[in-house]
Amino acid sequence: MSLQSIKVSDLLHSIGTTDTVTLHDVNLEGIHLHPDHLIQWYLDLQSMSAERVGATFREIECGIISTCDHCGNEFIRPIWVDAYDCTFTADMYSADTDDETFPIDDKENIHIDEPLRQAILLDEPVALHCLDCINDDTIQTNAITPDEIETIDYSDEWGTIIFR
Numbered sequence: 001m002s003l004q005s006i007k008v009s010d011l012l013h014s015i016g017t018t019d020t021v022t023l024h025d026v027n028l029e030g031i032h033l034h035p036d037h038l039i040q041w042y043l044d045l046q047s048m049s050a051e052r053v054g055a056t057f058r059e060i061e062c063g064i065i066s067t068c069d070h071c072g073n074e075f076i077r078p079i080w081v082d083a084y085d086c087t088f089t090a091d092m093y094s095a096d097t098d099d100e101t102f103p104i105d106d107k108e109n110i111h112i113d114e115p116l117r118q119a120i121l122l123d124e125p126v127a128l129h130c131l132d133c134i135n136d137d138t139i140q141t142n143a144i145t146p147d148e149i150e151t152i153d154y155s156d157e158w159g160t161i162i163f164r
């Protein structure tokens, strides 16, 4: 599935209504996703006015093919974003826009590529290390602290090195 725009006409025309969209197996240009770990997420939309729609990208899950800064091996880096809030507006020139404001086009569609990319890149660590290097006590991996490792569910396939 390629990314599609979502029509928000119904939301703009009846303020206060909400909608939830579930998206599976989405690829995103510019992000090197593993084909078995494309993006899954939910999108909650809420009508705020005739020009604005509030959006929460929920439970974003995917696996990015990354190169370990230490050993140079490629590995699958698991991404999990609990929630990312943003706003879509038909009036990008209004005063209350910010970095989390995205346009609604003149056909009343929103385009989700850019906010989704921002949500995923928020999770980008300073340094990338594969699971082998993280588990090797002799290597100083300051990207992830031991506390954080426990909160990441590295099942067998996650964090493993990809052999080609």
Ligand SMILES: [Zn+2]
Pocket: 068, 069, 070, 071, 072, 073, 129, 130, 131, 132, 133, 134
């Ligand atoms: Zn490594």
